[in-house]
Amino acid sequence: MAEVERTAAGSALTKLILDLFRLNNRMLTSGDRLVANLGLTSARWQVLGTIEASERPQPVAWLARDMGANRQNVQRIVNDLEKEGLVAFAANPHHRRAQLVVLTEKGRITCEMAMRLQAPWASGLADGLEVTEIERTHRVMRALLHKLEGSEEAREEA
Known part of the structure; x- marks a missing residue:
């Protein structure tokens, strides 16, 4: 196969992208370990964090958009979180079928606990x-x- 020509910036970006893939995998694995005792995974934590960071309750499709994620995957995670009592569904006055996702008190406490674990972890990674x-x-x-x-x-x- 012939070598594809790239600009110097394109070559540098390609190297960065490959390392970002590796970094993402390592971050997810590390995040999974960090919040495992809370009954979370990195994916569940990310969904909870997106819900918590939202200015107002949003439907799953909007959460997925904000996360840059697939709606079906976010829906599956939200359904699991709802079964565990971390989120609840509320009526959406603007759309009958697209319910709003809200944190429960248990979900809010779990988010707070995760962030207490995250702070020293992030500071340790940033050290140096x-x-x-x-x-x-x-x-x-x-x-x-x-x-x-x-x-x-x-x-x-x-």
Whole structure:
């Protein structure tokens, strides 16, 4: 197979993407271990955190959009969380079938406990890194996310 030509930036980005895949897998595994005693996984924790961070209750489709995740996967996780009493469904005045997802008191407490575990974990990971480096990396990631979301929206409109 012939070598595909990339710009220098494209080659650097490709290396970054491959490492981001590895980092994502390691983060999920580490997150799973961190919150296992709370009965959570990284995926459940992410859904709970998205619900908690929302300004108001949202339907599953909106939560999935905010997470950049597949609606069906988020629905499955929300259903599991509801069975465990961490979230509940509420009537949506704007859409009869798309119920709103709300944290229960148990869900709120579980989120708080997870964040108490996360704070020293994140600080430990950040140890030895400069805040400006972390912020610069975050800006690059947000720029890439913005470009990808823009290209997805353009495809959907076509």
